[in-house]
Amino acid sequence: MSSLRVRSLVKRFGGLTAVNGVTYTFPERAISAVIGPNGAGKTTFFNMITGIYKPDEGEIELGGRSLVGVKPDRITERGIARTFQNIRLFGGMTVLENVLVGMHIHLRSGVLGTLLGLPGVRAEEQAAREEAYRLLGAVGLQELLNEEAGSLSYGAQRRLEIARALAARPKVLLLDEPAAGMNPRETAELTALIRSLQEKLGISIILIEHDMKLVMELSEHILVLEHGEKIAEGTPQEVRTNPRVIEAYLGRSAAEQEAGL
Numbered sequence: 001m002s003s004l005r006v007r008s009l010v011k012r013f014g015g016l017t018a019v020n021g022v023t024y025t026f027p028e029r030a031i032s033a034v035i036g037p038n039g040a041g042k043t044t045f046f047n048m049i050t051g052i053y054k055p056d057e058g059e060i061e062l063g064g065r066s067l068v069g070v071k072p073d074r075i076t077e078r079g080i081a082r083t084f085q086n087i088r089l090f091g092g093m094t095v096l097e098n099v100l101v102g103m104h105i106h107l108r109s110g111v112l113g114t115l116l117g118l119p120g121v122r123a124e125e126q127a128a129r130e131e132a133y134r135l136l137g138a139v140g141l142q143e144l145l146n147e148e149a150g151s152l153s154y155g156a157q158r159r160l161e162i163a164r165a166l167a168a169r170p171k172v173l174l175l176d177e178p179a180a181g182m183n184p185r186e187t188a189e190l191t192a193l194i195r196s197l198q199e200k201l202g203i204s205i206i207l208i209e210h211d212m213k214l215v216m217e218l219s220e221h222i223l224v225l226e227h228g229e230k231i232a233e234g235t236p237q238e239v240r241t242n243p244r245v246i247e248a249y250l251g252r253s254a255a256e257q258e259a260g261l
Protein backbone atom coordinates (compact mmCIF):
# COMPACT_ATOMS: atom_id res chain seq x y z
CA MET A 1 0.00 0.00 0.00
CA SER A 2 2.53 2.58 1.09
CA SER A 3 5.65 0.48 0.96
CA LEU A 4 8.88 2.18 -0.01
CA ARG A 5 11.01 0.37 -2.58
CA VAL A 6 14.25 1.25 -4.28
CA ARG A 7 15.68 -0.59 -7.25
CA SER A 8 19.21 -0.44 -8.67
CA LEU A 9 19.64 3.04 -7.24
CA VAL A 10 22.78 4.92 -8.30
CA LYS A 11 24.10 8.38 -7.40
CA ARG A 12 27.43 9.70 -8.65
CA PHE A 13 29.28 12.84 -7.65
CA GLY A 14 31.83 13.38 -10.40
CA GLY A 15 34.06 10.33 -10.31
CA LEU A 16 32.71 9.11 -6.98
CA THR A 17 29.80 6.66 -6.91
CA ALA A 18 28.17 7.45 -3.55
CA VAL A 19 25.32 4.95 -3.98
CA ASN A 20 25.91 2.04 -6.30
CA GLY A 21 23.03 -0.16 -7.42
CA VAL A 22 21.10 -0.51 -4.18
CA THR A 23 17.87 -2.53 -4.26
CA TYR A 24 15.71 -2.82 -1.16
CA THR A 25 12.09 -2.90 -0.02
CA PHE A 26 11.41 -1.35 3.37
CA PRO A 27 8.82 -3.24 5.38
CA GLU A 28 5.62 -1.28 6.02
CA ARG A 29 4.63 -0.10 9.49
CA ALA A 30 7.92 -1.19 10.99
CA ILE A 31 11.22 0.25 12.11
CA SER A 32 14.16 -0.33 9.77
CA ALA A 33 17.74 0.87 9.89
CA VAL A 34 20.34 1.82 7.29
CA ILE A 35 23.81 1.34 8.70
CA GLY A 36 27.38 1.42 7.44
CA PRO A 37 30.68 3.18 8.02
CA ASN A 38 31.06 6.94 7.46
CA GLY A 39 30.93 7.78 3.78
CA ALA A 40 28.99 4.61 2.94
CA GLY A 41 26.30 6.63 1.15
CA LYS A 42 23.57 6.53 3.79
CA THR A 43 22.69 10.24 3.78
CA THR A 44 22.90 10.33 -0.02
CA PHE A 45 20.42 7.45 -0.05
CA PHE A 46 17.99 9.51 2.09
CA ASN A 47 18.63 12.56 -0.08
CA MET A 48 17.47 10.63 -3.14
CA ILE A 49 14.37 9.26 -1.39
CA THR A 50 13.38 12.78 -0.29
CA GLY A 51 14.05 14.37 -3.69
CA ILE A 52 17.04 16.49 -2.69
CA TYR A 53 19.13 14.58 -5.23
CA LYS A 54 17.80 12.93 -8.34
CA PRO A 55 19.21 9.43 -8.81
CA ASP A 56 21.44 8.91 -11.84
CA GLU A 57 19.91 5.47 -12.30
CA GLY A 58 17.27 3.35 -10.70
CA GLU A 59 13.77 3.63 -9.30
CA ILE A 60 12.20 4.79 -6.04
CA GLU A 61 8.55 3.96 -5.42
CA LEU A 62 6.13 4.71 -2.62
CA GLY A 63 2.96 2.65 -2.82
CA GLY A 64 3.79 1.77 -6.44
CA ARG A 65 4.20 5.41 -7.58
CA SER A 66 7.57 6.66 -8.71
CA LEU A 67 9.26 9.41 -6.72
CA VAL A 68 12.07 9.97 -9.21
CA GLY A 69 12.14 13.58 -10.36
CA VAL A 70 9.48 14.62 -7.84
CA LYS A 71 10.28 17.80 -5.88
CA PRO A 72 10.98 17.55 -2.12
CA ASP A 73 7.75 19.40 -1.14
CA ARG A 74 5.68 17.02 -3.23
CA ILE A 75 7.45 14.02 -1.74
CA THR A 76 6.53 15.33 1.72
CA GLU A 77 2.92 15.62 0.55
CA ARG A 78 3.03 12.04 -0.70
CA GLY A 79 3.94 10.94 2.80
CA ILE A 80 7.69 10.98 3.40
CA ALA A 81 9.15 13.30 6.05
CA ARG A 82 12.64 13.42 7.49
CA THR A 83 15.08 14.85 9.97
CA PHE A 84 18.62 15.88 9.09
CA GLN A 85 22.04 14.69 10.24
CA ASN A 86 22.89 18.36 10.83
CA ILE A 87 19.87 19.76 12.67
CA ARG A 88 17.83 22.16 10.54
CA LEU A 89 15.49 24.21 12.67
CA PHE A 90 14.51 27.86 12.62
CA GLY A 91 16.64 28.73 15.63
CA GLY A 92 15.11 32.18 16.15
CA MET A 93 11.54 30.87 16.07
CA THR A 94 9.80 29.23 18.99
CA VAL A 95 9.42 25.50 19.44
CA LEU A 96 5.70 25.79 18.63
CA GLU A 97 6.33 27.87 15.49
CA ASN A 98 8.80 25.30 14.18
CA VAL A 99 6.11 22.62 14.37
CA LEU A 100 3.48 24.88 12.78
CA VAL A 101 5.86 25.46 9.86
CA GLY A 102 6.11 21.69 9.42
CA MET A 103 2.34 21.57 9.22
CA HIS A 104 1.87 24.14 6.48
CA ILE A 105 1.20 21.62 3.72
CA HIS A 106 -2.01 20.62 5.47
CA LEU A 107 -3.36 24.12 6.04
CA ARG A 108 -5.81 25.09 3.31
CA SER A 109 -5.54 28.78 4.07
CA GLY A 110 -1.76 28.66 3.91
CA VAL A 111 0.87 30.43 5.91
CA LEU A 112 0.01 33.83 4.44
CA GLY A 113 -3.61 33.70 5.53
CA THR A 114 -2.46 32.65 8.96
CA LEU A 115 0.00 35.52 9.19
CA LEU A 116 -2.58 38.03 8.03
CA GLY A 117 -5.07 36.69 10.53
CA LEU A 118 -7.80 36.45 7.90
CA PRO A 119 -11.28 35.58 9.16
CA GLY A 120 -12.10 31.91 8.75
CA VAL A 121 -8.50 31.03 9.26
CA ARG A 122 -8.82 31.06 13.03
CA ALA A 123 -10.58 27.71 13.45
CA GLU A 124 -8.08 26.01 11.21
CA GLU A 125 -5.21 27.69 13.00
CA GLN A 126 -6.60 26.64 16.36
CA ALA A 127 -6.80 23.03 15.17
CA ALA A 128 -3.23 23.24 13.91
CA ARG A 129 -2.06 24.56 17.27
CA GLU A 130 -3.81 21.75 19.07
CA GLU A 131 -2.16 19.20 16.84
CA ALA A 132 1.19 20.90 17.44
CA TYR A 133 0.63 20.70 21.21
CA ARG A 134 -0.11 16.99 20.86
CA LEU A 135 3.04 16.39 18.82
CA LEU A 136 5.17 18.39 21.24
CA GLY A 137 3.67 16.41 24.10
CA ALA A 138 4.52 13.18 22.30
CA VAL A 139 8.20 14.16 22.07
CA GLY A 140 8.30 15.57 25.62
CA LEU A 141 8.60 19.27 24.74
CA GLN A 142 5.20 20.53 25.92
CA GLU A 143 6.83 22.62 28.66
CA LEU A 144 9.13 24.38 26.19
CA LEU A 145 6.78 25.44 23.42
CA ASN A 146 7.47 29.15 23.74
CA GLU A 147 11.25 28.81 24.00
CA GLU A 148 13.45 29.74 21.07
CA ALA A 149 14.39 26.55 19.24
CA GLY A 150 18.04 27.63 19.13
CA SER A 151 18.21 27.79 22.92
CA LEU A 152 17.24 24.14 23.44
CA SER A 153 19.70 21.42 24.38
CA TYR A 154 20.99 19.30 21.54
CA GLY A 155 18.84 16.34 22.52
CA ALA A 156 15.73 18.53 22.71
CA GLN A 157 16.47 20.03 19.28
CA ARG A 158 16.64 16.54 17.81
CA ARG A 159 13.27 15.71 19.35
CA LEU A 160 11.83 18.98 18.03
CA GLU A 161 12.99 18.03 14.54
CA ILE A 162 11.08 14.77 14.90
CA ALA A 163 7.93 16.66 15.96
CA ARG A 164 8.31 19.00 13.01
CA ALA A 165 8.68 16.08 10.61
CA LEU A 166 5.60 14.40 12.12
CA ALA A 167 3.61 17.60 11.59
CA ALA A 168 3.56 16.69 7.89
CA ARG A 169 1.65 13.49 8.85
CA PRO A 170 4.04 11.16 7.07
CA LYS A 171 3.51 7.50 6.29
CA VAL A 172 7.27 7.09 6.27
CA LEU A 173 9.59 8.95 8.65
CA LEU A 174 13.32 9.07 7.88
CA LEU A 175 15.67 9.88 10.76
CA ASP A 176 19.30 10.67 9.91
CA GLU A 177 21.43 9.93 12.98
CA PRO A 178 18.78 10.91 15.56
CA ALA A 179 21.00 9.96 18.53
CA ALA A 180 24.10 11.82 17.33
CA GLY A 181 25.46 14.02 20.14
CA MET A 182 23.14 12.52 22.74
CA ASN A 183 24.30 11.15 26.07
CA PRO A 184 23.33 7.56 27.06
CA ARG A 185 20.28 8.72 29.03
CA GLU A 186 18.99 10.85 26.14
CA THR A 187 19.64 7.96 23.75
CA ALA A 188 17.63 5.58 25.93
CA GLU A 189 14.74 8.09 26.01
CA LEU A 190 14.96 8.51 22.25
CA THR A 191 14.85 4.74 21.76
CA ALA A 192 11.61 4.56 23.76
CA LEU A 193 10.21 7.58 21.89
CA ILE A 194 10.89 6.11 18.43
CA ARG A 195 9.28 2.82 19.43
CA SER A 196 6.19 4.50 20.84
CA LEU A 197 5.79 6.74 17.79
CA GLN A 198 5.89 3.74 15.49
CA GLU A 199 3.33 1.88 17.60
CA LYS A 200 0.96 4.81 18.16
CA LEU A 201 1.04 6.23 14.64
CA GLY A 202 1.46 2.95 12.75
CA ILE A 203 3.99 4.57 10.41
CA SER A 204 7.18 3.20 8.88
CA ILE A 205 10.35 4.58 10.45
CA ILE A 206 13.72 4.28 8.74
CA LEU A 207 16.73 5.39 10.70
CA ILE A 208 20.39 5.92 9.96
CA GLU A 209 22.31 5.46 13.17
CA HIS A 210 25.77 4.60 14.45
CA ASP A 211 24.59 3.66 17.94
CA MET A 212 24.40 -0.11 17.49
CA LYS A 213 22.53 -0.65 20.73
CA LEU A 214 19.72 1.60 19.49
CA VAL A 215 19.78 0.01 16.02
CA MET A 216 19.67 -3.56 17.32
CA GLU A 217 16.98 -2.82 19.91
CA LEU A 218 14.62 -1.01 17.55
CA SER A 219 14.99 -2.39 14.05
CA GLU A 220 13.10 -5.26 12.54
CA HIS A 221 15.13 -5.05 9.35
CA ILE A 222 18.56 -3.63 8.62
CA LEU A 223 20.16 -2.57 5.33
CA VAL A 224 23.96 -2.38 5.43
CA LEU A 225 25.85 -0.15 3.00
CA GLU A 226 29.57 0.07 2.41
CA HIS A 227 31.17 2.20 -0.32
CA GLY A 228 27.68 2.81 -1.71
CA GLU A 229 26.84 -0.86 -2.10
CA LYS A 230 24.45 -3.09 -0.21
CA ILE A 231 26.65 -5.61 1.55
CA ALA A 232 23.96 -7.20 3.72
CA GLU A 233 20.30 -7.06 4.73
CA GLY A 234 18.18 -8.87 7.26
CA THR A 235 17.16 -9.07 10.88
CA PRO A 236 19.48 -7.66 13.56
CA GLN A 237 20.60 -11.21 14.34
CA GLU A 238 21.36 -11.98 10.67
CA VAL A 239 23.24 -8.73 10.18
CA ARG A 240 25.21 -8.98 13.40
CA THR A 241 26.59 -12.40 12.45
CA ASN A 242 27.20 -11.58 8.78
CA PRO A 243 30.94 -11.93 7.99
CA ARG A 244 30.95 -9.00 5.53
CA VAL A 245 29.36 -6.72 8.10
CA ILE A 246 31.80 -7.77 10.79
CA GLU A 247 34.65 -7.13 8.40
CA ALA A 248 33.31 -3.68 7.43
CA TYR A 249 33.10 -2.66 11.07
CA LEU A 250 36.26 -4.35 12.33
CA GLY A 251 38.14 -2.98 9.33
CA ARG A 252 36.99 0.48 10.26
CA SER A 253 37.94 0.24 13.92
CA ALA A 254 41.34 -1.19 12.99
CA ALA A 255 41.90 1.75 10.63
CA GLU A 256 40.75 4.17 13.31
CA GLN A 257 43.14 2.65 15.80
CA GLU A 258 45.96 3.04 13.33
CA ALA A 259 45.02 6.69 12.82
CA GLY A 260 45.11 7.11 16.58
CA LEU A 261 41.38 7.89 16.89
Ligand SMILES: Nc1ncnc2c1ncn2[C@@H]1O[C@H](COP(=O)(O)OP(=O)(O)O)[C@@H](O)[C@H]1O
Nearest residue numbers: 013016018036037038039040041042043044045
Ligand atom coordinates in the same frame (compact mmCIF):
# COMPACT_ATOMS: atom_id res chain seq x y z
N1 LIG B 1 26.89 16.84 -2.55
C1 LIG B 1 27.97 16.05 -2.63
N2 LIG B 1 28.97 16.32 -3.50
C2 LIG B 1 30.05 15.53 -3.59
N3 LIG B 1 30.24 14.42 -2.87
C3 LIG B 1 29.28 14.09 -1.98
C4 LIG B 1 28.11 14.89 -1.81
N4 LIG B 1 27.33 14.31 -0.86
C5 LIG B 1 27.99 13.22 -0.45
N5 LIG B 1 29.16 13.09 -1.12
C6 LIG B 1 30.14 11.99 -0.96
O1 LIG B 1 29.43 10.76 -1.11
C7 LIG B 1 29.93 9.79 -0.20
C8 LIG B 1 28.80 9.33 0.67
O2 LIG B 1 28.44 10.37 1.55
P1 LIG B 1 27.22 10.26 2.55
O3 LIG B 1 26.03 9.83 1.81
O4 LIG B 1 27.14 11.54 3.29
O5 LIG B 1 27.72 9.09 3.52
P2 LIG B 1 27.22 8.64 4.97
O6 LIG B 1 25.96 9.38 5.27
O7 LIG B 1 27.05 7.16 4.86
O8 LIG B 1 28.33 8.97 5.91
C9 LIG B 1 31.05 10.46 0.57
O9 LIG B 1 32.28 10.12 -0.06
C10 LIG B 1 30.75 11.93 0.42
O10 LIG B 1 31.92 12.71 0.52
Ligand SMILES: [Mg+2]
Nearest residue numbers: 042043044085
Ligand atom coordinates in the same frame (compact mmCIF):
# COMPACT_ATOMS: atom_id res chain seq x y z
MG1 LIG C 1 25.42 10.68 6.77
